[in-house]
Amino acid sequence: MTIxxxxxxxxxxxxxxTVVVEGNHYFPADDVRDEFFEPSDTTTGCPWKGTASYRxxxxxxxxxxDAAWYYPEPKDAAAEIRDRVAFWKGxxxxxx
Numbered sequence: 197m198t199i200x201x202x203x204x205x206x207x208x209x210x211x212x213x214t215v216v217v218e219g220n221h222y223f224p225a226d227d228v229r230d231e232f233f234e235p236s237d238t239t240t241g242c243p244w245k246g247t248a249s250y251r252x253x254x255x256x257x258x259x260x261x262d263a264a265w266y267y268p269e270p271k272d273a274a275a276e277i278r279d280r281v282a283f284w285k286g287x288x289x290x291x292x
Contacts (some may be wrong), residue, residue: 197199199223203263203287206255208232210216210292221289222280223250238262245274253287263287 201209211227238250241242246269249274250262263285270278 197291200292201283201287201289202262203253203283204208204255206232208253208264208283209281209288210286215280217277217282218272220282220284222266222277222282223283225279228281232278233264234259238264240265242267242274245269245277246271251281253283260285260287 198210199214200207200211201223209223209228211223214221214223220243230281231254232253233251235256236250236252240248242248246267248265248267251264253260253263264281265282266276
């Protein structure tokens with residue numbers, strides 16, 4: 197099954213190899229369209245996954261701050277999400 201992430205009508209990521217953790221689809225970094233992202237200094241901590249880093253989604257000049265997150269160095273329990281990106285804040289993630 198292919199999973200697609202969109203925001204404001206633009207495809208941000210599409211993959212048939214997402215990993216689902218806590219109800220969120222984590223897309224392989226290679227399946228994410230980098231041209232729609234800006235870096236962010238935001239980080240948060242999860243007791244079992246580690247420190248999450250964020251990226252801001254930018255489509256047609258509209259910014260969705262910190263709408264994508266990833267774990268650059270996940271803890272061992274979350275190793276399967278290394279080099280993967282998940283979305284929230286109004287980004288639609290659906291099977292197509």
